[in-house]
Amino acid sequence: MIEVHGLTKRYGEVLAVDDLTFAVRPGEVTGFLGPNGAGKSTTLRMILGLDAATSGAATVGGRPYSAHPAPLKAIGALLDAGAVLPGRTAYHHLLALAAGNGIPRGRVASVLTEVGLESVARRRTGTFSLGMRQRLGIAAALLGDPPALVFDEPLNGLDPEGIVWIRGLMRRMAAEGRAVLMSSHLMSEMELTADHLIVIGRGRLIADTPMETFIDAHSSRExxxxxxxxxxxxxILSPAAEVRADRVDSLVVTGMDAAAIGAMAAAAGVELHELTPRQPSLExxxxxxxRDALEYHAGNTTTNAANATNSAQETSR
Incomplete structure (x- = not known):
């Protein structure tokens, strides 16, 4: 299990992560969501001991990541697919990681096969595409056969086959009893993959709930x-519901069910060709x-420019 207790991170006057508490449980894929600048990457880095928390703690299997004698056997992670030496082959990259964590050499070949890179194992990683580097990073995460896994944007650079593959991999890892934490901006894939959601905004916890509960509680029926x-x-409908145009011959109605819309249309003698309830989505x-936790809002150039300037100033401090 991955547990976060009161985790806080300050960079000077900037509060990047604010008193976060949540758990990633075995047997589930937990989706980690938030707008850009919400503090997701900083939180993941603190879980993995790459950034020191200002206060609070994160543990893996009951103790900090740094306290594990063989970290890759406790938790596997992919944060940056580019974090490989370009002159080293995929095989030797994994072999070096295995040697440093007391992992048998035979495991290297196993994970290369798992991620579909066995045919390019002897190629230098500098020649790899982004999708191939993603697969190599996932292989490194799986190398120690750990009970917990962390992935930050693992779908970047993957083709459709790769996206379907990683969805199945995540589900299988959870089914084997592992705790899987996955951050992604691809809402459609997150909806298909995750069982549980952790949502943060401006460094604070917004939601910690099962996927279906989150969608039902925070989306409007259309x-x-x-x-x-x-x-x-x-x-006819506008006084009683929110109505917006969809195409030339269609509307999307929020705040009124199909039966009520049909009854009002019939009473007014309005002809309908389709009346279809839409399932609410994670997106x-x-x-x-x-909406209120966004750091950047498209469509307001002045605000966006000011936000970008402020962020740059904070980064340089």
Whole structure:
């Protein structure tokens, strides 16, 4: 299990992570979500002992990462797929990691096969594509057969086959009883992969809940309405519901169910060709919940420029 207790990180006057407490339990894929600048990467780095916490603690299997004599056997992680020596082959990169953690040489070949890189094992990593480097990073995370795994944006650079593969890998790792923590901005994949969600914004915990509960609690029910008289229908529905155009002949209605929309259309003599409830999505729920926690808002050039300047100034301090 990965446990975070009151984790806080300050960079000068900037509070990057603010009193975070959560747990990543065995047997689940836990999605770690938040807008850009929310503190996700900083939190992951503190879990792995790469950044020192200002206060609070993070433990893996009951003790800090740095206290494990063979860290790769306690937790496997992929934070930066580019963190390899370009002149070293994939095989020798993994062999060096294995030697430093008391892992048998035979495990290197096993994980290369697991991630589909056995045919390029003797190639120098500097010739690898981003997707191949991602696979190599995942192989390194699996090398010690650890009970806990951490992945930061593991889908970067992967083709569709690779995305399906890693989705299956995450699910299988959890089914084997491992604790899996995965950060990604790809909401559709997170929705298909994760069982549980940790959501943060501006360094603070916003949600810690099962996936289905999160979606149900933080998204609006919508109904797609299509027909030749949508302009008339919009005037009828607008006082009672939120209505927006979808295409020329269709509307999306929020705040009213399909039965009520159909009844109002029938009473007004408005012809309908389609009346379809839409299933709420993780993307919609996430956007609704984190709207006030965004550091950067598209569409406001002045605000974005000011935010960028402030961030640059803080970074240089």
């Amino acid at each position: 109904v797609l309405v299509r027909g030749p008289q949508v302009a008339s229908l919009r005037r 919609q729920a996430f956007m609704d919940l984190t």
